[in-house]
Amino acid sequence: xxxxxxxxxxxxxxxxxxxxxxxxxxxxxxxxxxxxxxxxxxxxxxxxxxxxxxxxxxxxxxxxxxxxxxxxxxxxxxxxxxxxxxxxxxxxxxxxxxxxxxxxxxxxxxxxxxxxxxxxxxxxxxxxxxxxxxxxxxxxxxxxxxxxxxxxxxxxxxxxxxxxxxxxxxxxxxxxxxxxxxxxxxxxxxxxxxxxxxxxxxxxxxxxxxxxxxxxxxxxxxxxxxxxxxxxxxxxxxxxxxxxxxxxxxxxxxxxxxxxxxxxxxxxxxxxxxxxxxxxxxxxxxxxxxxxxxxxxxxxxxxxxxxxxxxxxxxxxxxxxxxxxxxxxxxxxxxxxxxxxxxxxxxxxxxxxxxxxxxxxxxxxxxxxxxxxxxxxxxx
Ligand code: CUA
Numbered sequence: 001x002x003x004x005x006x007x008x009x010x011x012x013x014x015x016x017x018x019x020x021x022x023x024x025x026x027x028x029x030x031x032x033x034x035x036x037x038x039x040x041x042x043x044x045x046x047x048x049x050x051x052x053x054x055x056x057x058x059x060x061x062x063x064x065x066x067x068x069x070x071x072x073x074x075x076x077x078x079x080x081x082x083x084x085x086x087x088x089x090x091x092x093x094x095x096x097x098x099x100x101x102x103x104x105x106x107x108x109x110x111x112x113x114x115x116x117x118x119x120x121x122x123x124x125x126x127x128x129x130x131x132x133x134x135x136x137x138x139x140x141x142x143x144x145x146x147x148x149x150x151x152x153x154x155x156x157x158x159x160x161x162x163x164x165x166x167x168x169x170x171x172x173x174x175x176x177x178x179x180x181x182x183x184x185x186x187x188x189x190x191x192x193x194x195x196x197x198x199x200x201x202x203x204x205x206x207x208x209x210x211x212x213x214x215x216x217x218x219x220x221x222x223x224x225x226x227x228x229x230x231x232x233x234x235x236x237x238x239x240x241x242x243x244x245x246x247x248x249x250x251x252x253x254x255x256x257x258x259x260x261x262x263x264x265x266x267x268x269x270x271x272x273x274x275x276x277x278x279x280x281x282x283x284x285x286x287x288x289x290x291x292x293x294x295x296x297x298x299x300x301x302x303x304x305x306x307x308x309x310x311x312x313x314x315x316x317x318x319x320x321x322x323x324x325x326x327x328x329x330x331x332x333x334x335x336x337x338x339x340x341x342x343x344x345x346x347x348x349x350x351x352x353x354x355x356x357x358x359x360x361x362x363x364x365x366x367x368x369x370x371x372x373x374x375x376x377x378x379x380x
Contacts, residue, residue: 032205033178039204039225040180041161042196045115052111056104119182123195127163130154134166134173134186136212137219137357138320138333142313148238149313151320152333153222157231161197169316174210177223183209198225203329214356220334241310241323241379286374292367293375300362302372308379318358327380332357343373 038044077084132154133140142149156162166175166186176183181196208219226234297303307313310323325331328338332354336342348369350359364372 033207035178037179039200039202040177040196040198042119042181042194043179045118046182049111049115053108056108060104120193121195122193123161123163127161127195128157129163129165130156132164132166132175132186134168134170134175134208134212134219135318135320136170137208137215137354139175139208139219139221140169140317140321143235146235146239147312148235148310149307149321150238150310150324151322152220152330153224153328155224155226155231155234156198157228158198158201158225159228161195164192164194166192166194171212172210173208173212173219175206176209177204177206179204180223180225185210198223201225201227201230205334207334215354218333218335218354220330222329222334238310238324241308289371289374290378292371293373296364296368296372297375300364300368300372305359322376322379325379326377340370340373340377343376344369347372347376 035043035050036047038047129144131140131142131144133142138152139154140149140151141154164175164184166184167190168186168188170188172185172187174183174185175192175194177196180198181194184192184194186192202225204223204225206221206223208216210216212219297308305317305319306322307317308322310321313321313323320333325338330336331338331343332346332350335354336346344366346353347362348364348366349361350357351361
């Protein structure tokens with residue numbers, strides 16, 4: 001196609017149409033992980049800086065290329081022209097072409113340095129602190145202000161600065177929320193900080209941005225930005241998940257949920273939250289599956305790696321907190337949509353889906369996996 005185009009005489013309309021097509025294809029609306037569509041103050045600072053730099057670069061490009069093209073045509077040599085006048089050294093010109101770039105660099109450096117200080121400042125005391133822990137290959141989010149823990153979906157209020165205190169449970173990961181802020185590497189032996197204030201609610205994808213092992217590419221997470229009242233409702237709901245201290249090894253909230261019959265207890269608790277509810281479930285079969293799943297969760301050793309408590313969640317767990325796993329959009333850190341079929345598939349054979357993940361294949365039957373999926377689905 002390119003060859004055909006090259007043989008034809010240049011056609012401005014075709015060229016402009018193609019350019020338009022390319023530019024439409026580049027629209028940031030089509031790319032949720034774009035940094036060109038900031039939805040938070042931190043991301044806006046970075047985006048403004050990019051705009052500034054690009055504008056200066058564009059100006060330099062147009063001026064230099066313009067002068068070059070002008071010189072090519074205006075001073076083109078013709079046959080029989082005499083030898084052009086030779087110059088060697090010109091102090092005025094040399095001063096001009098040293099001073100102009102220096103001024104342009106200064107015009108870029110000043111906002112850059114300002115942005116570095118702004119984005120590294122420690123946020124005000126009224127910010128919402130969230131502790132972030134990177135794990136191979138999932139993310140843990142703890143809210144010390146509310147004593148609530150969750151995984152792989154970070155819920156934040158719009159209009160309030162969140163202050164992230166970040167670390168890693170193992171290797172170096174990088175926390176990256178493209179539309180809200182920038183990247184920060186997280187380490188096992190020192191704390192990284194970052195802050196941002198979300199401007200618009202919605203669900204946004206984000207992911208680990210530092211190679212951290214073979215499943216680095218499946219270390220994604222979601223940002224769920226809520227209106228303040230909805231965020232408060234989410235916190236209130238989370239506080240009902242495992243509010244009572246764990247007695248023994250049994251997940252504390254499982255007992256009331258199961259005696260109330262499948263999902264019903266959980267449903268009441270999640271009223272007012274922005275959590276999608278399961279619909280059209282068949283009572284009796286579901287109850288039996290839930291009960292079987294609850295038993296399997298304890299007997300198959302799931303409890304050793306996963307906590308079902310959102311409140312007072314133990315630290316240092318190997319696997320993600322599952323207190324509200326039933327309500328999440330994705331499972332396995334952004335690997336699969338959170339459907340019943342996918343949940344059962346994951347539980348049955350995680351190694352075929354995410355090779356190398358710390359969750360072992362437990363040799364479960366299809367019925368076992370479905371029962372566990374039903375049990376976990378009720379944890380919303
Ligand atoms: Cu964690 Cu890449």
